[in-house]
Amino acid sequence: xxxxxxxxxxxxxxxxxxxxxxxxxxxxxxxxxxxxxxxxxxxxxxxxxxxxxxxxxxxxxxxxxxxxxxxxxxxxxxxxxxxxxxxxxxxxxxxxxxxxxxxxxxxxxxxxxxxxxxxxxxxxxxxxxxxxxxxxxxxxxxxxxxxxxxxxxxxxxxxxxxxxxxxxxxxxxxxxxxxxxxxxxxxxxxxxxxxxxxxxxxxxxxxxxxxxxxx
Numbered sequence: 001x002x003x004x005x006x007x008x009x010x011x012x013x014x015x016x017x018x019x020x021x022x023x024x025x026x027x028x029x030x031x032x033x034x035x036x037x038x039x040x041x042x043x044x045x046x047x048x049x050x051x052x053x054x055x056x057x058x059x060x061x062x063x064x065x066x067x068x069x070x071x072x073x074x075x076x077x078x079x080x081x082x083x084x085x086x087x088x089x090x091x092x093x094x095x096x097x098x099x100x101x102x103x104x105x106x107x108x109x110x111x112x113x114x115x116x117x118x119x120x121x122x123x124x125x126x127x128x129x130x131x132x133x134x135x136x137x138x139x140x141x142x143x144x145x146x147x148x149x150x151x152x153x154x155x156x157x158x159x160x161x162x163x164x165x166x167x168x169x170x171x172x173x174x175x176x177x178x179x180x181x182x183x184x185x186x187x188x189x190x191x192x193x194x195x196x197x198x199x200x201x202x203x204x205x206x207x208x209x210x211x212x213x214x215x
Contacts (some may be wrong), residue, residue, distance in 0.1 A: 003131075007160075014132075016081045017056060019067045020066060020067060021066040021067055021068055021069055021194075021199065021200065022065075022066040022072075022144075022196055022197045022198070022199060023063075023064065023066065023194070023195045023196055024063070024064055024148075024149050024193030024194060024195030024196070024197060025061065025062070025063040025064075025193060025195060026061070026062060026191055026192045026193040026194050027059070027060070027061060027062075027191070027192060028058075028059075028067075028068065028076055028190065028191040028192075029053070029057065029058065029059060029079060029189065029190050029191075030057075030058040030060075030061050030078065030080070030155070030187050030188065030190070031055075031056055031057055031058065031187055031188055032053070032056050032080075032082075032185045032187040033186055033187055033188055034185075034186045035184075035185075035186075036053060036054050037051060037052060037053045037056065037082075037086070037183070037185055038181070038183045039183070039184070040052075040185050041120075042164070042178040042179045042180075042181050043179060044166060044176055044177070044178040044179060045094055045128045045166060045178055047123055048124075048126055048128075048166070049122035049124060049126075050084065050122050050126075050128050051083065051084035051085075051119045051120070051122070052084060052086075052090070053082040053083055053084045053086040053120070054082075054083050055082055055083050055167070056080050056081065056082025056083070056086060057080065057081065057082065058078045058079065058081075058088075058090075058187075058189075059078060059079060059080075060076055060077050060078025060079060060136065061076060061077055061078070062074065062075075062076035062078075062138070062191040062193070063075055063076065064096075064193065065167075069098070069100065069199065070097060070098045071095070071096070071097055071098065072095075072096050072098070072108075073093075073094070073095055074093070074094045074095075074096065074187060075091070075092065075093045075094065075114075076091075076092060076094075076191075077089075077091045078090055084120050084121075085119070085120055085121025085122065085127075086119065086120055086121075086183075086205035087119045088116060088117060088118050089116055090114060090115070090117075090134065091114045091115060091116065092112045092113065092114030092134055093112055093113060093114055094105040094110050094111065094112030094136065094138065095108030095110050095111055095112065096108045096109065096138070096140075097109055097110060104143055104144045104145070105141065105142070105143050105144075106141070106142055106144070107139075107140075107141050108138075108139065108140045108141070108142065108153075109137075109138070109139045109140075110138055110139075111136065111137055111138075112134075112136035112137075112138065112162055113133070113135055113136060114133075114134045114136070115131070115132065115133055115134060115135060116131075116132050116134055116159075117129070117130065117131050117132065118130050118132055118159065118161075118183070123170055124170075125169030126166060126167065126168050126169050127166070127167040127169075128164070128165075128166050128178065129164065129165060129166075129167060130161040130163065130164030130165070131161065131162045131163060132159040132160060132161050132162065132164070132183070133159075133160045133162060133200065134157050134158070134159060134160075135157070135158040135160065136155060136156065136157050136158075137155070137156045138153050138154065138155040138156070138189075139153060139154050139155075140152060140153030140154070140189075141153075144197040145197065146196075146197060146198045147194065147195065147196065147197065147198075148168030148192070148193060148194060148195075149191075149192075149193040149195070149197050150190075150191075150192055150193075151190065151191045151193070152188070152189070152190050152191075153188070153189045153190075153191075154186070154187070154188060154189075155186070155188075155189055156184070156185070156186050157185045157187070158182065158183075158184050158185070159182070159183035159184070159185065160182060161180060161181070161183070164177070164178040164179075164180070164181075165177045166176040166178060171195065179201035183205055
């Protein structure tokens with residue numbers, strides 16, 4: 001589903017260029033390194049025993065398509081779990097600019113956006129939940145071989161709730177809406193891509209001159 005959505009979104013670029021410059025898809029791991037998430041809970045959730053997530057780990061899939069030597073589009077889908085009964089599915093779309101590259105090592109920076117959900121659970125079984133819009137910036141460094149790319153990056157996600165509320169586990173207690181707060185997170189991410197990272201040779205036939213490329 002993710003790859004289908006990604007292909008649909010990027011198909012106009014692919015048609016214009018008669019195929020991607022380079023591409024890759026692979027597993028990704030990430031974690032929030034600062035601050036403890038969230039920085040604080042809204043007033044309605046304070047005193048109910050919700051705990052901030054001090055340790056978390058995200059697992060997912062990251063896909064990228066280079067349309068030119070210096071720019072690429074990408075998307076990734078991941079799920080994060082952590083202490084404090086924390087769980088969070090997310091989907092983002094990104095654009096990256098390759099600032100410099102040499103000896104198959106490149107430095108990238110970019111912007112992105114998407115959506116997701118956040119949930120914390122206390123010992124009583126109550127849940128603090130929200131759907132979020134994500135505003136994202138990222139910087140990374142990667143190393144490429146012909147068929148693989150290994151990337152380490154730093155990201156900043158600003159989570160903007162589209163409504164948040166508390167679901168009480170006790171029967172007969174009505175759910176309670178929570179006030180609006182912004183939730184910033186800074187984290188590290190590692191991705192191992194598998195694909196085609198051999199740039200096309202320059203010449204009259206352009207992209208058809210790739211070694212091992214499609215005929």
